[in-house]
Amino acid sequence: RSGSVHPVVIPYFDLRQRLERRRPSVAQMPRLVGALGGLALTTGLVTPPPVAQTPTQYREDVDVEASAFVPELSETESTPRSFEELLRRSLVLAGGTEENDEKERAIEEENKKVCHAITECYCMRHTLKHMNNVCGWCESKGRAYVGSERAPDEMDGYCAYWIFNSKNCPNLWCSEDYGLWWWSACTSPLVVALVLVWMAKIAYATKPPLPFKPPSIQLQRTKDQFFLGLWGRRALIPPGKTFQTYFSGGINLHNPFHGIRLRTRSCFDRVLSHVAWFSLYSALFNTCLKVAPIFLHKIHYDMICEILVEASRLSSVLNMIMSFLFSFYALGRVSWWWDVMNQARLCQGRNHDLAMIMSGYTCAQKPTTGESWLEHRWTFYRFQMLAFIFAFRKHSATFGQIDYSDMENCSLMEPSERAILEKCLHPRDVVMKWWSMFIEHHVLDGPVRALMLDKLCQLRQGYQSIDNLVQLRAPWSFEAILSGVVTLWVVIIPLSTVQDVRDRTMVRDSLPLMVTITNVLACGFYLTVLALLDTFKDPFGLWYDSMDCETILLETDTSIWDYLTAPVPECLRDQCQDKQLHLPSNELALGESEVLEARVAAPSSQSFSVEMQAKS
DSSP states (O other), rough: OOOSSSSSOOOHHHHHHHHHHTTTOTTTHHHHHHHHHHHHHHHHHSSOOOOOOOOOOOOHHHHHHHHHHHHOOTTSOOOSSSHHHHHHHHHHHHHHHHGGHHHHHHHHHHHHHHHOOOSSSSGGGGGGGGGGEEEETTTTTTTTEBBBOBBBBSSGOOOOOOOOSSHHHHHHHGGGOSSHHHHHHHHHHHHHHHHHHHHIIIIIIOOOOOOEEHHHHGGOOHHHHHHGGOOOOOOOOOOTOOOOOOOOOOOOOTTTTOOOOOSSSSHHEEEHHHHHHHHHHHHHHHHHHHHHHHHHHHHHHHHHHHHHHHHHHHHHHHHHHHHHHHHHHHHHHHHHHHHHHHHHHHHHHHHHHHHHHHHHHHSSSSSSSSOOHHHHHHHHHHHHHHHHHHHHHOOOTTTTOOOHHHHHHHTTTTTHHHHHHTTTHHHHHHHHHHHHHHHHHHOOOHHHHHHHHHHHHHHHHHHHHHHHHHTOOOHHHHHHHHHHHHHHHHTTTTHTTTTTTTTTHHHHOOOHHHHHHHHHHHHHHHHHHHHHHHHHSTTTTTTEEEEHHHHHHHHHHHHHHHHHHHOGGGGGGGTTOGGOOOOOOGGGGGOOHHHHHHHSSSSHHHHHHHHHHHHO
């Protein structure tokens, strides 16, 4: 230094070369620096610059500082007078020996060889198994060097853009990593999505159901067959046909999807196409997110990362809103569905009550006119069936296809009745009016007539309750908000499953297939429930989940037929006033023609007997 008492110039590069030949470890560096500085100050080889202190005060301070690094010299040791001797003593104090020079030099050469073999920044992560992370990447020169966190040891310790941690590379690209496993993990979501699209569009494609006329209404119910009773040709309930389709899968751990059928016009078929396209969208999103750290610069990826984080917060808010609305509305509609079903069954029970009371009364009482009760029972049966068909005609797509000509062709409506009902706006109410007139005229017993009229009023109330329940809907705004929130939630489901998106390494090494499957299951659940809620709006429609009006019609038809036409056993023949229900004891072995002859031969009006004989 200029102005020193003993000017000494320390050759820095010569010192560096000497240290390179005997490179101390990282743990030895503080001791080496302390020893070198302490010896230089205590021995006077380096004189401190002038300060505002007196020489005596400065020497005392230096002695105190040097004593922390350098042990006191023994009496036999001489004071070092040259730089070489000072460096040798400093290395000895730091723990270095000349015996490890060759070994350390070989390790250093191996480190350089490994580092220089790196061709891409992110490939530095593979060098951790060879050394204690001594390789860095100089982005400005596109090459790896041996160094530390601050700077490289080569290139004279200078690099404009030095990267020591592989996580800080601009792109996480390393060609050594992309083998068959990586490409399989990257493309597997797209393959699964394409398979789902193929299933939805080709293998399990279903068309919307079209309304059709119920087969049971096309069966002609003639008076002759009604008079034959249990031996007559009438409508039957097909095996396995129920009012509502029930799931009978049960618990099956070997096949969790046992009982779930496709191509049945169920809610699964309605949403399969949407779920397939969503799976393709989710697979593309997760695949792009997986490769984003590889191809995007760190700055650009951080910008996208912030957008994804904000979108995930939006998904949390939507999830909270949707959970409240969805659960509240779904549970309410399920309860409403059961009310509609119970009301339909209640109307069926009222019809059974009326048929049972009418059949019991006509068996125990003589007809009001000279005709047989069978003729009156046939009229009673027609009114019951007409009222039932008109009650469900405006709610069921299949019953809506039934016109007046069909009801006339199947003998449920007479031409004079058709001419009147075609002019009516509410034909069901007109039929129930005729029905009440029939009861008032033919049922002479006061309590029985009052009971039947009360049952008839309850039946009318049940039919009206079905009309009211079917029209019971949530406000338009509520349904619009629910549909919009669920749709928006389904769109951002992939954003809600993104976790630790700021960690580029974790995103790059993630498996998008499982995330895609999770998103598809969540989307399928919400869309299926939304489709089920839409099915609730048409409880007697054509979908697999809807209630089948034809089943309840057949159940009512066959029950009324049995009530009104079944003969009485021998023990009750003396109590039955209708002799046409008295058949021979071997009636079960008779054929259709024999039963007709027996009923014609029974006491009845002359006109009825002549008519039956002519038809026979």
